Amino acid sequence: MSYDPAAIEEQWRDRWAETGRYEADPADADDATFVTVPYPYPSGAMHLGHARTYTVPDVYARYRRQRGDDVLFPIAWHVTGTPIIGAVERLKKREPEQMRVLTEVFDIPEDRLEELETPMGFARYFIEEHYKSGMEGLGLSIDWRREFTTNDDRYSKFITWQYETLYERGLLEKGLHPVNYCTNEQQPVTTHDLLEGEEAEFQEYTLITFAGEDAVYPMATLRPETVRGVTNAYVDPEATYVRAEVDGDAWIVAEAAVEKLRLQERTVDVLETFQGETLVGRRLENPVTADEFLVLPAEFVDVENATGVVMSVPAHSPDDYVALQDAKEHADDLTTYGIDPAEVRAIEPVPILDIEGYGEIPARDAVEEHGVTGQGDPALEDATQELYNREFHEGRLHDEYGEFGGEIIEDVRDDLKEHYRERGAFDAMYDFAEEVICRCGGDVEVAYQDTWFLRYNDEAWSEKAHRAVERLDAIPENTAEQYDHTIDWLEEWPCIRNYGLGTRLPWDDEFVIEPLSDSTIYMAYYTIAPGLRDIPLDDLDREFFDALFYGPDAVDDPDERALELREEWQYWYPVNYRCSGNDLIANHLTFYLYHHAELFEEDEWPEGITVMGMGLLEGKSMSSSSGHVLMPGEAIEEYGADTVRFFLLNSAEPWQDYDWREEQVESTHRGLSRFWNRAEELIEETADTPDDRPELTDIDRWLLSKLQATVREATDALDRFETRTASQAAFYRFEEHLSWYRRRADLDRPAAKWVLRHVLSTRLRLLAPFVPFLANELHERLTGESAEDLPWPEVEPELENPQIETEEELIGDLLDDVADIVDVTGTDPDEVSLYVAADWKRDVFETVATHAVETEGAPNAGQVMGDVMSDPALRERGNAVNDLVTDLADVVRGRSEDDLALLREIDERTVYDRAAEVVAAEYDADVTCVDEDASDDDKAEAAIPFRPAIRLA
RNA sequence: GCGAGGGUGGCUGAGCUAGGCCAAAGGCGGCGGGCUUAAGACCCGCUCUCGAAGGAGUUCAGGGGUUCGAAUCCCCUCCCUCGCACCA
Structure with a gap:
C-alpha cells in the first residue's frame, strides 16, 4: 500500500485521544519537563503562520518523552481585551469587510453567525472550529484537560491575587496618560478601532x-x-x-x-x-x-x-x-x-x-x-x-x-x-x-486619562529581571542581550483598559487588566487548572493563593487544598522552555521574566526561552484580512500532517523565518512518500530476519558507524531546539549514507537485512518527534511497538568505527578520480589498473605525518625535506622525493593527530583491493590492483600514499 | 537615529561562533539518459570557466588588513529585513 497520510493519521489521532496519551500528571520521578507556548488569541482563525509556534515545542515535548521525562505541554485561550469585542461589534453591524473575512476567508456557515454575536461565543467558535481542530490535526501532544480562557472566573481570581500582590509591593502606580480618545463615543479607543490614521x-x-x-x-x-x-x-x-x-x-x-x-x-x-x-x-x-x-x-x-x-x-x-x-x-x-x-x-x-x-x-x-x-x-x-x-x-x-x-x-x-x-x-x-477617525465616524483626539502603570523602570525590579536573564537559556544565544536591552529601556507600562474582557483591577473595578499584563505568570495556572475546578470560587482568595505559591508558613491557617495544589505546581515548575515569537521579546517575554523574578523564588524562574521567526506564504507575510493565508486544515488535507510538520520544522531553524512555497512543500511530501515506500518494502521483504545480529562485513560496520554519528548529531541538535539540523541529519543526510551503502553492499545478505532493519528502527525513533504519524505507524509495523513508546536512541560507542569510515572515504576518492578521468577523456575503460604507492613513499609519509603532528597540522616543507634527505636511499631519488613531500604535505595539512593516526593504520592494499571490485562492477571492466614496484607501467610512478595511480585502457 | 539580524553560484539555502578536507551540502529550476503507449511520478548523471588523465583558472555585496593560507577573523563602505511601546 502506498503512502496514504489521511488514513494513518486519522487512526493515530483517535488512538491518542482515546488513551489520553499526552495527559501528564505528577509522578515520583524527578524528571518533569514543562514546555509552553503563548496561548492563542482566538479573534480569528488559526492560520499556518501560527502553526510552527505550536509545532516546535511539540517536537521538544515528544523528544523529552522519549528521553523518559514526564512532559507537560498544555494550551489555553487568551481572550482578554478589546479585539474580540471589536470583532463582534463589527459583525453585529454586518460591516462588509468583516463579513467578507468571516464568511469567505474563514468560511463560517451562515447559520452559525448568530452564535458569534457574543464575545465568548465568538471566541468559542474559533477555539473549537479552528484552533483545537488545527492543533489536533497537526498531532500536537497537548494535555487537553488543562485548557481554560482568561475570562474564566477562577483565572480572574488568580490574576487578582497577582495584582494585589504587586500592588502591595508598590509596583503599580496611578497617573495621567495620553491615549487615543474618540470624541463621539467618549471613550478611549485602540488602533483596531480606527478607520483612518491607524498608523498615526x-x-x-x-x-x-x-x-x-x-x-x-x-x-x-x-x-x-x-x-x-x-x-x-x-x-x-x-x-x-x-x-x-x-x-x-x-x-x-x-x-x-x-x-x-x-x-x-x-x-x-x-x-x-x-x-x-x-x-x-x-x-x-x-x-x-x-x-x-x-x-x-x-x-x-x-x-x-x-x-x-x-x-x-x-x-x-x-x-x-x-x-x-x-x-x-x-x-x-x-x-x-x-x-x-x-x-x-x-x-x-x-x-x-x-x-x-x-x-x-x-x-x-x-x-x-x-x-x-x-x-x-x-x-x-x-x-x-x-x-x-x-x-x-x-x-x-x-x-x-x-x-x-x-x-x-x-x-x-x-x-x-x-x-x-x-x-x-x-x-x-x-x-x-494627521487626521484620525474612529470606526464609529467620530473624531479621535489625544486625551489624558487616569491609568495604572506597572513600574518596569523600578530599579530593584529591573535588577531582578536582569538576574533572570542571566540564568536563562536564551535560544538563540544572542537574544539574551535583547532582553537586557529591553529591561533597560522599558519605562512604565499602562496595564489597564477602560473596557474589554478579562479581570477587573481589584481595587479599582472600573478598569480591566490588559492582555499583556494578565499573561505574565499564567503558565503556573496550567499546573493547577484541573484542581481548581473542584474548589468553590469564593474560597480562591488571597490567602489561598499565598498558601499555594508561598507555602504553609506564608499564612496563618493554610488551606489544605491549596497545599495539595502547591505540590502539583512545584512538580512542574519552573517552565523549562517557553517557545514564542521573536517579536514578543520587547514586551511579553520580558514581562514574563519581570513577573516571575518578582513573584517567585529563583528556582521557579524561567529556565529557557526559544524565540521563533515568522512564517511567509510564497514569500509574503500571511494576513487573514487580505486573504493571503493558508489554514492548517487545508494544508493537512492536501499533504497530510506529517508533511506540514516536516516542512515547518525542516525548512528553517525555529528562529529563522520560513517560507511556505508550494513547490518546496511538494518536494517534502515526495521525500516522505519515498521514505514510506522504501520502509514498507523493507519491512515486508525482511519480515523473517532473525533479531540476532549476524556476522557483519566492513560496509555494514560502516553504515552502523554513520548511524552513531547521526544519533549524536540529532540529539545534540534537539537539545538546542535546532529542529532543522536534527531532522536534516536523521532524514536527508542519512539517505546519502544509505545510497552509498546500496552502492557498496550486497543487500541480499542476512547481515544487510538485519542492518537495514536496525537502521530503520533507529531512524524512526529519531524522526518520531517530527513526523509522529508516519514514524509510529512504520515502527509498529516493523517491530510491533510504536516509536514513541520506545526510548530515544543512544549512541553505541562500540559501533563507532572511524577506521572504516576513513577507508570508505579513500574508496570514494578513488571512485571520484576514476570517474573524473573517464569523464575528461570520454573513454569507457575495459581495463583499469590501480597502482598502490611503494613502501618508500609510505616511509616519507610517516616522516611528513610526524612533522604534521608536531606542528599541529602545518608542516614546514623545508624541515621535512631535511629529515627525509638524511636517508641516503631517499636522497638518491632526488626530485621525485621533493615532489612527493609537497604532495603529502597537502594530504596531511589540517588533519588532527587522531586523523593522522587513522591514516597510518591503514593498509592500502586491502583497501584498494576492495575498491577494485567496486570499480570492476561499475564500469564492467577488468580491474587489477598491484604495487607500484611490481609494475613496469610508467604510470605507476604517479602513485602517492592514499592516492593510487590509475591507468585506463 | 537606536537596537537586532542579514548580504553565498539561475532561485532557495547550508557553511561562517573552533580559518585549510570549499568550486562551496541539500532542495527547486534547467539539461541529458533510463522507465513508460504517453504525461506525471520514480531512478541515474550533468549544471562557474577551460581542459582528450585524475588538472588549472576565477568566485562567496564592495574595499582594505591579519595569515603560509579566509566565504570563514579584524576594519571601513554600500545595501536589505525586523523591532522602537500602550497594538495583540
Whole structure:
C-alpha cells in the first residue's frame, strides 16, 4: 500500500485521544519537563503562520518523552481585551469587510453567525472550529484537560491575587496618560478601532508661550531648541480663533484647539471668538530673547493641528524659509492688514545652530540643494526631512544658549525643553500629525486619562529581571542581550483598559487588566487548572493563593487544598522552555521574566526561552484580512500532517523565518512518500530476519558507524531546539549514507537485512518527534511497538568505527578520480589498473605525518625535506622525493593527530583491493590492483600514499 | 537615529561562533539518459570557466588588513529585513 497520510493519521489521532496519551500528571520521578507556548488569541482563525509556534515545542515535548521525562505541554485561550469585542461589534453591524473575512476567508456557515454575536461565543467558535481542530490535526501532544480562557472566573481570581500582590509591593502606580480618545463615543479607543490614521502616532509638542498684549500665543513645535530663531508667526486669517482662559491664563488659540486642550485636562473658558485676520499684524514677544515679531497671515496654517498658531524659523525650516520668501514677495498685499511691507521685507532668518556642510542659513542651502521651486513642491519634504535629521544629530547650538551652547541638539533637546518649561516659557500639548477617525465616524483626539502603570523602570525590579536573564537559556544565544536591552529601556507600562474582557483591577473595578499584563505568570495556572475546578470560587482568595505559591508558613491557617495544589505546581515548575515569537521579546517575554523574578523564588524562574521567526506564504507575510493565508486544515488535507510538520520544522531553524512555497512543500511530501515506500518494502521483504545480529562485513560496520554519528548529531541538535539540523541529519543526510551503502553492499545478505532493519528502527525513533504519524505507524509495523513508546536512541560507542569510515572515504576518492578521468577523456575503460604507492613513499609519509603532528597540522616543507634527505636511499631519488613531500604535505595539512593516526593504520592494499571490485562492477571492466614496484607501467610512478595511480585502457 | 539580524553560484539555502578536507551540502529550476503507449511520478548523471588523465583558472555585496593560507577573523563602505511601546 502506498503512502496514504489521511488514513494513518486519522487512526493515530483517535488512538491518542482515546488513551489520553499526552495527559501528564505528577509522578515520583524527578524528571518533569514543562514546555509552553503563548496561548492563542482566538479573534480569528488559526492560520499556518501560527502553526510552527505550536509545532516546535511539540517536537521538544515528544523528544523529552522519549528521553523518559514526564512532559507537560498544555494550551489555553487568551481572550482578554478589546479585539474580540471589536470583532463582534463589527459583525453585529454586518460591516462588509468583516463579513467578507468571516464568511469567505474563514468560511463560517451562515447559520452559525448568530452564535458569534457574543464575545465568548465568538471566541468559542474559533477555539473549537479552528484552533483545537488545527492543533489536533497537526498531532500536537497537548494535555487537553488543562485548557481554560482568561475570562474564566477562577483565572480572574488568580490574576487578582497577582495584582494585589504587586500592588502591595508598590509596583503599580496611578497617573495621567495620553491615549487615543474618540470624541463621539467618549471613550478611549485602540488602533483596531480606527478607520483612518491607524498608523498615526500622537506626538508631544512643545508649546512656546509667546506673549502678546492681551494674552499669550502658544505655538507648537517639535524642535523647541529653535526658539531663538523665530522671526514671525502665522495664522489663518479665514479661520476662527478664540481668546480663552486656560488654567487661569489668557491664551489665543484656534477654536479647534479648545476641545483638545480640555481633553488634556486643561480648564478652558472661551472669552471671545473672532476671525484669524484680527490677529494679523499684532506684535508678540519671544519669551526667551524678548525680541518682538509680527503675526502674518498664511493659508497653509492648519488650525486642526495643535494650537493653530504657527511659529516661523526660516533659518532652519525649509518650509518656513520658502514661506518667508513668498511673504516678502507679496508684502505689498499686507497693507490691507495695516502691515508696513518694508517691515516684512526686513525680516531675515536668524540662525541658532551650526552644522557642517551647510552655510549660515542651512534652510536656504537645503532648499537650493533640493531645487525646491515653491511651497507645494514635493522636494520640500525631502529637504525638510534631511535637514531636520542632520541638525538633530550634528547641529551645535550657538553660544547664546548659555549652558547648552556648543552642544549637539540630540544630547540637549530634552534638558533644554525642561529648562525653559521650569521658567514658564514653554508648555506642552499632544496631538496627531494627521487626521484620525474612529470606526464609529467620530473624531479621535489625544486625551489624558487616569491609568495604572506597572513600574518596569523600578530599579530593584529591573535588577531582578536582569538576574533572570542571566540564568536563562536564551535560544538563540544572542537574544539574551535583547532582553537586557529591553529591561533597560522599558519605562512604565499602562496595564489597564477602560473596557474589554478579562479581570477587573481589584481595587479599582472600573478598569480591566490588559492582555499583556494578565499573561505574565499564567503558565503556573496550567499546573493547577484541573484542581481548581473542584474548589468553590469564593474560597480562591488571597490567602489561598499565598498558601499555594508561598507555602504553609506564608499564612496563618493554610488551606489544605491549596497545599495539595502547591505540590502539583512545584512538580512542574519552573517552565523549562517557553517557545514564542521573536517579536514578543520587547514586551511579553520580558514581562514574563519581570513577573516571575518578582513573584517567585529563583528556582521557579524561567529556565529557557526559544524565540521563533515568522512564517511567509510564497514569500509574503500571511494576513487573514487580505486573504493571503493558508489554514492548517487545508494544508493537512492536501499533504497530510506529517508533511506540514516536516516542512515547518525542516525548512528553517525555529528562529529563522520560513517560507511556505508550494513547490518546496511538494518536494517534502515526495521525500516522505519515498521514505514510506522504501520502509514498507523493507519491512515486508525482511519480515523473517532473525533479531540476532549476524556476522557483519566492513560496509555494514560502516553504515552502523554513520548511524552513531547521526544519533549524536540529532540529539545534540534537539537539545538546542535546532529542529532543522536534527531532522536534516536523521532524514536527508542519512539517505546519502544509505545510497552509498546500496552502492557498496550486497543487500541480499542476512547481515544487510538485519542492518537495514536496525537502521530503520533507529531512524524512526529519531524522526518520531517530527513526523509522529508516519514514524509510529512504520515502527509498529516493523517491530510491533510504536516509536514513541520506545526510548530515544543512544549512541553505541562500540559501533563507532572511524577506521572504516576513513577507508570508505579513500574508496570514494578513488571512485571520484576514476570517474573524473573517464569523464575528461570520454573513454569507457575495459581495463583499469590501480597502482598502490611503494613502501618508500609510505616511509616519507610517516616522516611528513610526524612533522604534521608536531606542528599541529602545518608542516614546514623545508624541515621535512631535511629529515627525509638524511636517508641516503631517499636522497638518491632526488626530485621525485621533493615532489612527493609537497604532495603529502597537502594530504596531511589540517588533519588532527587522531586523523593522522587513522591514516597510518591503514593498509592500502586491502583497501584498494576492495575498491577494485567496486570499480570492476561499475564500469564492467577488468580491474587489477598491484604495487607500484611490481609494475613496469610508467604510470605507476604517479602513485602517492592514499592516492593510487590509475591507468585506463 | 537606536537596537537586532542579514548580504553565498539561475532561485532557495547550508557553511561562517573552533580559518585549510570549499568550486562551496541539500532542495527547486534547467539539461541529458533510463522507465513508460504517453504525461506525471520514480531512478541515474550533468549544471562557474577551460581542459582528450585524475588538472588549472576565477568566485562567496564592495574595499582594505591579519595569515603560509579566509566565504570563514579584524576594519571601513554600500545595501536589505525586523523591532522602537500602550497594538495583540
